[in-house]
Amino acid sequence: GAVVSQHPSRVICKSGTSVKIECRSLDFQATTMFWYRQFPKQSLMLMATSNEGSKATYEQGVEKDKFLINHASLTLSTLTVTSAHPEDSSFYICSATKPSRLSTDTQYFGPGTRLTVL
Amino acid sequence: EDQVTQSPEALRLQEGESSSLNCSYTVSGLRGLFWYRQDPGKGPEFLFTLYSAGEEKEKERLKATLTKKESFLHITAPKPEDSATYLCAVQDSNSGGSNYKLTFGKGTLLTVNP
Numbered sequence: 235g236a237v238v239s240q241h242p243s244r245v246i247c248k249s250g251t252s253v254k255i256e257c258r259s260l261d262f263q264a265t266t267m268f269w270y271r272q273f274p275k276q277s278l279m280l281m282a283t284s285n286e287g288s289k290a291t292y293e294q295g296v297e298k299d300k301f302l303i304n305h306a307s308l309t310l311s312t313l314t315v316t317s318a319h320p321e322d323s324s325f326y327i328c329s330a331t332k333p334s335r336l337s338t339d340t341q342y343f344g345p346g347t348r349l350t351v352l
Numbered sequence: 353e354d355q356v357t358q359s360p361e362a363l364r365l366q367e368g369e370s371s372s373l374n375c376s377y378t379v380s381g382l383r384g385l386f387w388y389r390q391d392p393g394k395g396p397e398f399l400f401t402l403y404s405a406g407e408e409k410e411k412e413r414l415k416a417t418l419t420k421k422e423s424f425l426h427i428t429a430p431k432p433e434d435s436a437t438y439l440c441a442v443q444d445s446n447s448g449g450s451n452y453k454l455t456f457g458k459g460t461l462l463t464v465n466p
Contacts, residue, residue: 343395
């Protein structure tokens with residue numbers, strides 16, 4: 235199996251506060267973790283790629299000072315949305331790559347975190 | 353630039369009515385093509401990986417096939433519980449170094465009526 239968890243599943247915060255989202259691979263060590271955001275009825279948009287012990291690589295247009303990523307271990311990555319504003323409200327999903335010697339690495343996704351900024 | 357186009361955007365079927373979803377892709381070098389299922393308010397659930405043209409994989413009522421330009425997800429005798437958004441994604445062997453990113457299509461919203 236390949237289980238990825240996210241916490242919290244849902245968070246409501248006031249504008250200007252910071253929110254931390256955790257992503258854990260529960261039954262495997264992930265070589266890489268990815269963070270996505272998804273708007274209603276749209277597909278997943280990659281925000282950043284994260285490797286344990288190194289700085290995250292952000293996609294074009296994603297503010298690295300706004301979305302802080304820490305990859306503390308092979309099973310844990312965190313995304314902190316700093317000074318959140320209503321436009322940051324979205325569905326945030328992480329994925330973890332399970333390595334395979336026989337085939338390409340597969341990304342397994344967490345259940346997502348619904349962020350609402352008031 | 354890698355591109356993935358899924359069609360149709362939405363599909364309504366009656367229970368038992370078989371059909372296919374299409375995923376057309378453009379990639380410099382295909383490392384893998386992935387199918388995921390996503391239920392509302394949840395993260396995508398992995399279904400299949402296909403690597404080379406001619407490959408097929410099956411899981412219950414689903415069968416995925418791959419050519420050099422597209423992939424099909426065939427749904428045989430669907431049930432209401434198959435209702436979900438089906439996402440197709442590609443990994444480009446020429447991108448990302450050791451971090452192989454996925455490029456997603458916009459998905460097909462499948463509704464199966466009882």
